[in-house]
Amino acid sequence: MFTAVIWGVAGMGLVLSWTKNREKTRKALQFFQRAFLSLAPSIVAIIWTIGFILTFLPSEFVLGTIGRNAGIMGVVIAAVFGSIVLIPAFIAFPLAASFLRQGADVRGIAAFVTTLVMVGVLTAPLEVKFFGRRFTLLRNSFSFVLALAIAFVMGEVLR
């Protein structure tokens, strides 16, 4: 859905731009070519790594480490796990819901969901390409710490 919309918008934009000003459109396409070619190898490397992680990390292991008895360490591990994996929200939310039903700590689930969306270890190489090492490191670290804070507050409120 998102994909179809964005291709449509990009396509229409290109056509519109081409009819108005060919020189600017050519510049836009050169920008695209340069950016795409410089990103492609990193993207393949990131995705290949995800393939390994998702294949070799069983969900029973995850549940064991973020269960209700795991304590604060469990919450931290859940946050680390959320930072590393890269799964779309429409898979992550049902997964998190099933973990909750099976007895996972609500703090762990909150930490997992929050770092999942806000911290990206695997996409960090891409982020570095655009914003530099310093920005990437700081944005992800701050997000990680605040995700833990959010998780502990939620644990208190939803207890």
Next chain:
Amino acid sequence: MKIKVVPAILAALAAATVITWASRPDKALAVVSVSKDYLFEMLSILPPVLILCGLFDAWVSKRTVERLMGEASGIKGTCIAFVLGTVAMGPLYAAFPIGKSLLDKGASLYNVAVFLCVWAAIKIPMVLFEIKFLGTEFALLRLVLTVPAILIIAALLNTVRLNTSRIQ
């Protein structure tokens, strides 16, 4: 240096895949098929995003972005960054080139950081999805806590950047 790191990682991944194939062909197949799915997903999203960034780069003037989202844009600029982030639907890596374009065109670092974090954490369809699966209480509480967290992160990033520029 970056040019050499990526091929090295790719070579290591290829070697790991071959080794896995030798001992557990089923696992190697799983790795390849999962990777293939994600690769198609990324390749279906990134080209149009980059085309739009190219068009943005060619057509939108630096002055306009500076006026709307620059250092002097105040709360209005932050609100624009916030709305831009929520109405988006793609994954975070699609936001990187857009945020970079905004930054290059004169948007403030604070506003770009808000845009990136909001895009990551508070997309409207995603919030609805979270309500459906994890419950209204869980989802809305997380949302209410995430908004100030994002503003804090953006402010911290902004302060750190200011400090370094002063030191140098």
